């Protein structure tokens with residue numbers, strides 16, 4: 001199949017493309033390389049360095065006639081979205097609308113949208129189901145929710161088939177330790193370099209960590225099985241920052257200085273996703289345990305690819 005992937009030079013997008021090309025699909029990538037890296041680009045794909053807001057995107061749709069589109073390109077930095085919400089909205093809202101319009105005009109069969117359970121549900125004392133009321137507290141969260149809203153509008157009004165995937169905290173090889181999202185990569189890098197680690201919220205903040213290969217599999221499953229609906233993609237398991245840090249330190253067998261620090265403004269106490277609907281509708285469930293995922297991520301950090 002001909003598949004267009006936006007954000008294909010990024011962390012999750014590049015893993016998705018590696019899998020799609022192994023499965024024999026023809027892949028076209030759109031990425032403006034703001035956070036994406038040239039070395040992540042799969043050589044068996046066709047890459048266009050372009051912004052998703054660019055009107056010239058129509059030319060690519062015209063030439064390649066993609067049948068499916070995975071939309072992962074996004075400004076993903078919460079702090080940046082607070083500092084410059086207009087910049088965030090341009091990529092995360094306007095860019096999404098541009099792509100949806102093109103999918104409608106060029107009769108793309110399905111639009112699979114990467115969204116975020118972390119920023120849409122806010123604090124979740126119980127694992128959040130897809131019906132939990134959205135409570136975004138950052139411009140990034142508001143923009144992701146708006147993106148979902150536009151996806152549904154194009155689905156309802158224009159007949160565009162879609163699936164929306166709300167990810168938990170994704171981790172794995174290629175995640176940038178310099179970004180603010182990847183606490184696993186940040187801890188691994190700090191431990192390897194003997195640098196001090198800060199455990200915010202006194203290490204008690206709880207998150208749902210899902211390995212990138214499981215997220216890739218969820219996306220691929222949506223090609224056939226995804227309904228016009230929203231699915232949580234996580235593990236349903238809550239892990240404290242303390243436990244995460246200890247698990248990583250145990251794998252690396254290194255020690256560094258740690259400091260417990262207060263929760264930063266806007267940081268959630270607990271964010272965990274209920275994945276029962278994804279299990280039932282998609283027949284998907286995570287396959288990689290936290291320990292196994294951490295081990296694979298660490299092995300990548302000390303490998304030649306890094």
Ligand SMILES: NC(=O)c1ccc[n+]([C@@H]2O[C@H](COP(=O)([O-])OP(=O)(O)OC[C@H]3O[C@@H](n4cnc5c(N)ncnc54)[C@H](O)[C@@H]3O)[C@@H](O)[C@H]2O)c1
Nearest residue numbers: 007009010011012032033034035036051052073074116170
């Ligand atoms: N990493 C996570 O834990 C996580 C959690 C929830 C949701 N998500 C979502 O998954 C998707 C992928 O995230 P990621 O972690 O791989 O991030 P990433 O930053 O590694 O990838 C995003 C890619 O999009 C590209 N990009 C950004 N703005 C663009 C624009 N205007 N035009 C073209 N390309 C643009 C970047 O260059 C980058 O390659 C995002 O939509 C993000 O919101 C990620």
